[in-house]
Amino acid sequence: MTSFQQALRFLWEYLREACGENDYARYRARSLRQGNEPMPPQAYYLRQLQQKYSRPNRCC
Amino acid sequence: MSIVKKLFWVLLALLGALGLGMIATGRGEHLNAVWLVVAAACIFVIGYRFYSRFVACKVLALNDRRATPAERLEDGRDFVLTNKWVVFGQHFAAIAGPGPLVGPILAAQFGYLPGTLWIVIGGVLGGAIQDFVTLFCSLRRDGKSLGEMAKEEISSVSGFTALFAVLCILTILLAAVALVVVNALKGSPWGLFTIAMTMPVAILMGIYVRYLRPGKVLETSLGGFVLVMAAVVGGRYVAESHVLAPLFTYSGPTLAWMVIAYGFAASVLPVWLLLAPRGYLSTFVKLGVILLLALGILAAHPAMLLPPFTRFTDGTGPIFAGKIFPFCFITIACGAISGFHSLIASGTTPKMLSKESHARLVGYGGMLMESFVAVMAIVAAAVLQPGVYFAINSPAGIVGTLPQQAVSTISGWGFPVTQQEMADLAAKVGEITLFNRTGGAPSLAVGMAHIFSRVLGGQRVMAVWYHFAIMFEALFILTLLDAGTRVGRFMLQDLLGHFWKPLGRTGWYPSVVLTSGIMVAAWGYFLYQGVVDPLGGINSLWPLFGISNQLLATIALCVCTTILIKMGRWRFVWGTLVPLGWLVAVTMTASYQKIFSANPRIGFLVNARHLAEQLAQGAIPAANAAETHRLIFNDRLDAVVTGVFATLVLVILVESGRQWWLYATRGKPPVLNEAPMVLSRLPASET
Numbered sequence: 001m002t003s004f005q006q007a008l009r010f011l012w013e014y015l016r017e018a019c020g021e022n023d024y025a026r027y028r029a030r031s032l033r034q035g036n037e038p039m040p041p042q043a044y045y046l047r048q049l050q051q052k053y054s055r056p057n058r059c060c
Numbered sequence: 061m062s063i064v065k066k067l068f069w070v071l072l073a074l075l076g077a078l079g080l081g082m083i084a085t086g087r088g089e090h091l092n093a094v095w096l097v098v099a100a101a102c103i104f105v106i107g108y109r110f111y112s113r114f115v116a117c118k119v120l121a122l123n124d125r126r127a128t129p130a131e132r133l134e135d136g137r138d139f140v141l142t143n144k145w146v147v148f149g150q151h152f153a154a155i156a157g158p159g160p161l162v163g164p165i166l167a168a169q170f171g172y173l174p175g176t177l178w179i180v181i182g183g184v185l186g187g188a189i190q191d192f193v194t195l196f197c198s199l200r201r202d203g204k205s206l207g208e209m210a211k212e213e214i215s216s217v218s219g220f221t222a223l224f225a226v227l228c229i230l231t232i233l234l235a236a237v238a239l240v241v242v243n244a245l246k247g248s249p250w251g252l253f254t255i256a257m258t259m260p261v262a263i264l265m266g267i268y269v270r271y272l273r274p275g276k277v278l279e280t281s282l283g284g285f286v287l288v289m290a291a292v293v294g295g296r297y298v299a300e301s302h303v304l305a306p307l308f309t310y311s312g313p314t315l316a317w318m319v320i321a322y323g324f325a326a327s328v329l330p331v332w333l334l335l336a337p338r339g340y341l342s343t344f345v346k347l348g349v350i351l352l353l354a355l356g357i358l359a360a361h362p363a364m365l366l367p368p369f370t371r372f373t374d375g376t377g378p379i380f381a382g383k384i385f386p387f388c389f390i391t392i393a394c395g396a397i398s399g400f401h402s403l404i405a406s407g408t409t410p411k412m413l414s415k416e417s418h419a420r421l422v423g424y425g426g427m428l429m430e431s432f433v434a435v436m437a438i439v440a441a442a443v444l445q446p447g448v449y450f451a452i453n454s455p456a457g458i459v460g461t462l463p464q465q466a467v468s469t470i471s472g473w474g475f476p477v478t479q480q481e482m483a484d485l486a487a488k489v490g491e492i493t494l495f496n497r498t499g500g501a502p503s504l505a506v507g508m509a510h511i512f513s514r515v516l517g518g519q520r521v522m523a524v525w526y527h528f529a530i531m532f533e534a535l536f537i538l539t540l541l542d543a544g545t546r547v548g549r550f551m552l553q554d555l556l557g558h559f560w561k562p563l564g565r566t567g568w569y570p571s572v573v574l575t576s577g578i579m580v581a582a583w584g585y586f587l588y589q590g591v592v593d594p595l596g597g598i599n600s601l602w603p604l605f606g607i608s609n610q611l612l613a614t615i616a617l618c619v620c621t622t623i624l625i626k627m628g629r630w631r632f633v634w635g636t637l638v639p640l641g642w643l644v645a646v647t648m649t650a651s652y653q654k655i656f657s658a659n660p661r662i663g664f665l666v667n668a669r670h671l672a673e674q675l676a677q678g679a680i681p682a683a684n685a686a687e688t689h690r691l692i693f694n695d696r697l698d699a700v701v702t703g704v705f706a707t708l709v710l711v712i713l714v715e716s717g718r719q720w721w722l723y724a725t726r727g728k729p730p731v732l733n734e735a736p737m738v739l740s741r742l743p744a745s746e747t
Contacts, residue, residue, distance in 0.1 A: 012278075014145065014146070014149075015278055016278055017143065017146050018146050018149040018150055018153075019277040019278050019281075019340075020275065020277065021275055021276060021277060021278060023140075023275070024274075024275050026136060026140075027136045027137075030136045031136075041274035041275055042270065042271065042274045044274070044275070045269070045270065045274040045275050045332075046270070046332060047137075049331045049332050049336050050331060051137070051138070052336075052408070053331045053335060053336065053543060053546055053547075054546075054547070054550050054566070055205075055407050055408070055547060055550075056400070056403040056404060056407055056544075056547050057154050057404070057407070057408065057543060057547075058154060058157060058339075058539060058540045058543040058544065059154060059155040059156070059157045059159070059394070059398060059400045059401055059403075059404055059540075060157045060158065060159040060233050060237065060393070060394050060398065060400050060540065060605070060609060
């Protein structure tokens with residue numbers, strides 16, 4: 001892989017992380033570690049949105 | 061520090077000094093924008109490296125051996141250990157709003173220099189410090205909000221006052237940014253079509269990411285972006301169509317009602333359907349455009365045609381009345397210091413930091429990035445011919461409703477412009493007219509189109525670049541509008557729940573509808589009065605927004621100062637006291653002038669009196685009497701609102717001052733309400 005491709009891949013992974021795309025996998029792993037049944041992805045996504053948009057998250 | 065590093069910093073300082081020298085000594089020729097950008101960037105980098113490091117080490121004594129709340133309370137939900145660059149990206153995306161773009165554009169009426177100096181100095185010494193210290197204070201208190209910290213560290217009165225102030229300030233902020241959007245889209249079928257299309261695109265995205273690919277935000281946003289770009293390009297055909305163009309051409313008042321209806325709908329609909337997908341789209345577009353603008357300025361290296369100072373430093377500016385002190389600072393607002401950032405810095409961000417030292421990059425660094433965006437906005441305004449800049453931004457009530465009146469007035473000010481020039485420019489950007497397109501957004505879009513088209517595509521695609529810029533601005537303003545309405549609705553429900561419990565239930569639809577209606581009615585009223593204001597709504601609403609934003613910053617700095625005093629940092633308390641003192645001087649002067657000034661273009665009360673006298677003398681036609689009564693009422697209401705803001709902040713200032721005096725005279729022992737110190741088990745962070 002060329003260094004340009006590596007840089008693009010790094011950027012893509014950073015954006016995925018910043019968008020929270022890896023959050024469900026981490027949540028699921030944590031729940032299973034604790035012996036709890038993880039909620040399905042749709043329910044988790046909805047809960048994250050409700051939390052995010054219930055407090056100031058955009059500035060002027 | 062090694063010799064090589066020292067040499068690097070010396071060279072950087074010399075480069076910054078060279079940039080400042082070019083700005084200071086340029087006579088009779090237009091300064092290249094790259095010098096402004098280089099000077100600002102060097103100052104920001106040096107400020108970050110030395111001043112923020114001093115604050116981190118000596119003032120706050122950040123301790124990476126101390127576990128952050130994300131480590132101690134990690135639950136994978138609220139408290140999540142996160143990479144510092146990811147936190148930085150999310151924090152910057154949250155704080156970067158329309159303020160650092162619109163404010164500098166408007167303040168450019170004084171010339172490019174006053175605004176630039178304030179952005180650089182205010183950002184490094186004020187805004188970045190406010191964000192950094194607020195973030196640190198909240199971090200040590202498990203992510204407590206500004207209101208909670210005010211209540212615990214100052215007094216209960218301060219806490220309640222801060223919460224009430226936030227709600228009022230939110231209302232004015234939403235009205236002011238909504239006015240910017242309305243002014244950008246009125247009489248513009250291309251622009252309105254593009255923005256209208258973002259709604260079904262957002263709904264499609266919402267359904268896709270909710271049901272088909274939960275959590276796949278990136279691919280959803282990419283798809284949405286492609287569709288929105290198709291709308292930007294397709295808008296030309298709508299504008300040129302005799303059938304479709306009239307369907308997307310509306311006046312300011314009609315557009316205001318549409319924006320109000322949109323705000324209400326976005327607040328009551330499920331968050332995943334419209335609000336969240338628009339948020340994704342606007343975040344990516346916003347960050348991408350900021351990067352593009354920076355690259356564009358470097359590649360195009362345009363000359364700045366606006367002078368460093370204009371004649372309007374005398375306070376007679378057409379865009380807003382008032383002298384540099386205090387109104388340049390009030391107008392720039394978020395580009396240098398933003399009270400609203402303290403709400404973001406004391407919300408989610410502190411719950412994600414893995415190490416205390418990361419607060420420096422996220423808090424201080426994030427604000428400096430925002431100030432850099434503001435510098436680029438000044439450049440976008442300054443690359444326009446001054447006559448064109450004033451023709452776009454001056455309201456009809458000042459320069460006249462007819463193009464020939466406007467060009468005659470503006471040329472008479474010493475900024476030559478012709479009707480043909482403006483007609484050609486309007487044709488190039490695909491608009492019917494660019495006269496009286498107040499609010500800052502159209503002139504920013506013209507400036508950006510000018511820069512982008514020089515790099516890619518040339519004059520042929522200037523219209524696409526212009527409408528791309530309009531789409532970008534309107535998109536993230538509308539996202540702020542719906543997210544802000546929703547947050548305001550939650551705050552109202554929380555408040556009303558104390559009186560009748562069901563009203564406090566955020567899932568109970570009658571309460572959702574009622575409180576959304578109240579929020580939208582509140583900002584909608586101020587929006588409408590701004591749209592119909594003959595002096596240009598920006599003249600009254602933007603200073604009101606600026607004053608309220610800076611007053612919120614005053615509250616945040618009061619909390620920060622109190623906490624520093626309680627920490628025993630008396631030697632370093634000037635770090636927050638100096639910007640606090642400056643803000644108090646600026647905002648109280650601006651508040652006083654907006655209420656009591658004898659100039660009817662500045663003072664609300666004297667303008668109301670002036671109109672009332674004209675009515676009494678029969679100088680106003682009977683057909684306009686009802687509208688005049690409304691204008692008088694609005695002026696008095698604006699005076700009351702300004703007075704309320706100033707009073708709220710004075711309450712907190714007095715309470716804070718009282719606490720500081722007690723601590724100074726040892727009349728009261730300082731009690732810090734920090735979370736318990738627990739040693740971190742994470743590996744040490746690099747400094």
